Amino acid sequence: MKDRVSIDVSEGVADVRLVRAEKMNAVDGAMFEALIEAGDICAADRSIRAIVLSGEGRGFCAGLDFGSFQAMASGPRREGGGSGERLLDNEGRITSRGQQAVYTWTEQAVPVIAAVHGPALGAGFQLALGADIRFIHPEATMSVLEIRWGLIPDMTGTQMLPRLVGLDVAKELTFTGRMVPGTECVELGLATHLSDDPHADAMALAREIASKSxxxxxxxxxxxxxxxxxxxxxxxxxxxxxxxxxxxxxxxxxxxxxxxxxxxxxxxx
CATH class of the missing domain: 1.10.12 (Lyase 2-enoyl-coa Hydratase; Chain  A, domain 2)
Known part of the structure; x- marks a missing residue:
């Protein structure tokens, strides 16, 4: 897990970071498993009262690792989505493994705050939506990028996106895959706050929340x-x-x- 996701807990706040910076935190099979494991660790730790979710390097998460797309194109079709990393079998949960990598943050008992900078695309976009609150840099970019590859958002995006922006906007973003800049993300409801330093502001809010009952x-x-x-x-x-x-x-x-x-x-x- 440590080569994909790190967890640092201090004063009731879990600072959870995607640490695959050399790949813009792109999601591969190991990242799916690391996100699920990190979520399970946080859920089991009663000392955690708030969680900040962020990505190291130049962006939050650039989406699914390109190698996975190549596997989809060359490999056999699989139930539940083209790649073997997203099979429906997920130990009896209501989610696939890909969905659980996002849903584990949605179902946390404590608030989860995403700090978004750079690109948050496809899988990264859905991961950010799995949080309760999102701080975003004005120059960050979000996109439901799956349509570029002839796919649909399948990491809980079809559940979360309409709740945030309304059904019509959710459909437009899903059908076009257009890039949405940080300022418009706040206007649409994809993000909660604009911030020149999303991680610092997310941590400050998390510490405030951790100070409450x-x-x-x-x-x-x-x-x-x-x-x-x-x-x-x-x-x-x-x-x-x-x-x-x-x-x-x-x-x-x-x-x-x-x-x-x-x-x-x-x-x-």
Whole structure:
């Protein structure tokens, strides 16, 4: 994993980086597995309260490694997408392995913030969409690039993209594969904030989030993420139950005590 993805955890924040800089962090089979493994590691570590996802070198992620396209062109057709790296078999999960490399960040219990610079194309684009919040450099570029290769976004992009930009814009971007500059990404809703230093700003926000009650943050993310996937009645009932479970809990009482005592709270993981 270490030759594809690194994880550095400090003060409740996991700094997760794609480290294949010499290939613009292009995704190959090893990168798929490394992203899934890194996601599993973060999910199992209760001390992590926020995650920053970024890429080293000149860009966030240039997409699928070109060698994979060559394998698609020359190899036999495979179920679930042309290359053997994206077979549907994924140990009983609802995702293929390629989808899980992105979905592992979406399903994290804690907030995930993507820091995007340079290109975020195809697989890299979908990886950025798997985060909860995105900081993007004005000169960065995002694209649903799969149409160039006669493909469709198959790493959860068809689920996430319409939720962010609306169905009509999602269709346009998917049908054309046009390059979207960072400034327009924010205008469309593909990114949350413009930043001259996306990683620094993402880390600052992650540290702020990590300073809040981890119980409230985790439940807040879960409730907001399920909007549109449950009925309104179920959402209201879940909201009420969650509030009841938080009131009087140790971390909620610590929030109140720290505020009135004018000190930093000390939360239980």
């Amino acid at each position: 981890p119980d409230a943050i985790r439940h807040g993310k879960r409730l907001l993420s399920q909007v549109g996937q449950v009925t309104v009645a179920e959402q209201f009932a879940d909201e009420a139950r969650t509030m009841g479970s938080l009131i009087g809990s140790p971390n909620q009482l610590e929030s109140v005590s720290a505020y009135f005592e004018k000190r930093d709270p000390v939360y239980e993981d």
